[in-house]
Amino acid sequence: MFRRVFAISVALLLMLPMVSAAEDAGYIHIESVVMTFDGADANIIVEYSVDNLFAKLYMWLLGPDVIKQNLESTFADFQIQIVEISCDEAVIIASDVMTYNNGRYYVGPHQLGQSVDTLVITFPDDYTITLRSVDAIPSLAHTSYTAFYMILL
Secondary structure (H helix, E strand, C coil): CHHHHHHHHHHHHHHHHHHHHHHHCCCEEEEEEEEEEECCEEEEEEEEEECCHHHHHHHHHHCHHHHHHHHHHHCCCCEEEEEEECCCEEEEEEECCEEEECCEEEECCEEEEEEEEEEEEECCCCCEEEEEEEEEECCEEEECCCCCCCCCC
8 A cells, every 4th residue: 555655656756747747738628718707806717728647647646736827827817716626617806807887898918828719709788799819908999889669657
């Protein structure tokens, strides 16, 4: 029993530099980012896959928290809090991403630490913008028009 624990510990220590290099080389592949808003804050759901065998083994042994650093560097341009993290998805809250003034929503530009296959941004009025193969969020502005209906009885 002791030999197995020792062998696994040594293997993990030997894999640590490989996993670190794998994360730096982008072996965490971000497939989609979906942003919705709660006031000025963004609720972000990130779906990703781990492409490197060593990174997968390391994550399987130590849990999905090993991806936390990669997510923090990807969203380094934001003030984030990682709420939930699993083997293929993370839920993040980013503070002060959007402003609203006189019926106009505005999201400032933000650099992403790596490329994202699909970025979906849904404004509070359900207007959605989809961007593909991006490594930054451009400045976005959206004007909300509210329809008024009068019912005569």
